[in-house]
Amino acid sequence: MARVRKTVTIRDVAEAAGVSLQTVSRVVNDGPNVRPQLREKVQAAIDRLGYVPSLAAQRMSGSRSYIILAINDRERTLADWRERQGTDWVDQMLLGGILTCSQHGYRMMVELVDTHSDHVERELGAALSALQPDGVILTPPHSENRLITELLAERRIPFARIGSDAPGPGIALTMGDEGAAYLATKRLAELGHRTIAMIAGPAQYSLSGWRITGWRRALAELGLPEAGLLEAGDFGFDSGARAARALLDRNPDLTAIIASSDQMALAALEVARERGLSVPEDLSLISFDNTPIVRFSQPPLTAIDQPIAETVSRAVEHLIARTPEAQQQGVIEVAAGLVERASTAPAPVMASTRSGAAGRV
Structure with a gap:
């Protein structure tokens, strides 16, 4: 009978290295206040045990959630999926977003929100509270919905607006339409x-x-x-x-x-x-x-x-970097091809x- 491999947890790493859970979390999240020798000891335990940090472990540092949330239009997305029309907007969005997120130890999640709904603020607010994303990517028409952009700005959540060149908060990106x-x-x-x-x-x-x-x-x-x-x-x-x-x-x-x-x-x-x-x-x-x-x-x-994957990838890079220059450089254009x-x-x-x-x- 094959043996079931036990999942390695952050607690296993802490016990193997003889340190606290918080110390392991600081090493996982590249946090400060960890002596070099202690950091090496924890990293050695991680490598030896084959530990893969979970989102919960990453969040223990209290600084980031390591989640980028993409908001897509519910009505149009569900219609495309149900009618199986061959559109691949969401596929390309995930391609660019997931690959770039994974390179930085992040996860990408997608929420469908009805931009015409009277409950959009409640729906989006609930998702933000539950996931506490480090950044949000808005796709058309959400990227130009002031109710949504103002809610994100009020909560001080970095966000990118794809398909929008309007002035205001957030990182504006277009695809050279x-x-x-x-x-x-x-x-x-x-x-x-x-x-x-x-x-x-x-x-x-x-x-x-x-x-x-x-x-x-x-x-x-x-x-x-x-x-x-x-x-x-x-x-x-x-x-x-x-x-x-x-x-x-x-x-x-x-x-x-x-x-x-x-x-x-x-x-x-x-x-x-x-x-x-x-x-x-x-x-x-x-x-x-x-x-x-x-x-x-x-x-x-x-x-x-349309360079959907590349545009979303660029958005993710800016949200993770959290550079003030990103919002000050004007509209970022990713050119389309024929x-x-x-x-x-x-x-x-x-x-x-x-x-x-x-x-x-």
Whole structure:
């Protein structure tokens, strides 16, 4: 019968080294007031016993909890999970956060909070009291919810605001949304497109406005039209379909669409099929997000790749370092990139004649 290995505790280390629990805790947490010889003795016991510090042991020093808490939108996250839409925002957030936390001996935890709830203060307050995190990462739209940011500021909990460039407390980080939309528009123009539409996200997200700004800036520089080429959705498939139909109804010669989410881009792809338009021969599509699903659509979608993991990693680094400069250096921007696939191509030579292309899908 196999022997069950006993879990080594902080008490085992204290007994092996002949010191108090508090002394072991100070060594684990690299605390002060421990003589070098005593520190070496405790560390030798840790190494010999194979002790892995628990959160409880780390907290005994009283200075830090060694927890970074990420707050994500409950409604949208649960909807994505239940509908299994292939979005990977939370996955990428955990990838960047967990790896960086583990490098520093921290743990990352995620709480889902409804930003529209009347009980948001109570829900978040309960989580903060229970976990006592050393830092909090806010994702959109929480990052711009003043009730949340003011609560964290009042409790003097360091926090990072992803997707927000508004002045105020907290470390502001963005993912280069304006520059990414500008890049996508310029790329389509390089391919010869002259009618480039945008399906924007909901106004409650600042990043929706930033992307519109980038699109408009590129059009203005290139001397291309804007009128009638903008529609808004809610990031979901149905809203993307409505927006794509409206754009194509108003602009029969439309040759390119930039969609502010993968789901809305997939909807535009479906609308194109309904109307007998071939992607990319008749209509080029560029999406935002670059979630796994866009690699398997037909054709695979060209997409703006949002650096979610890197952005969260940067946020964790600043929260753990607790450097005052982090909040004083202004907005930290982590630039996005463009991944080209088969949904973009040179503009059709005679877009006005494509109405006769029904059936070429």
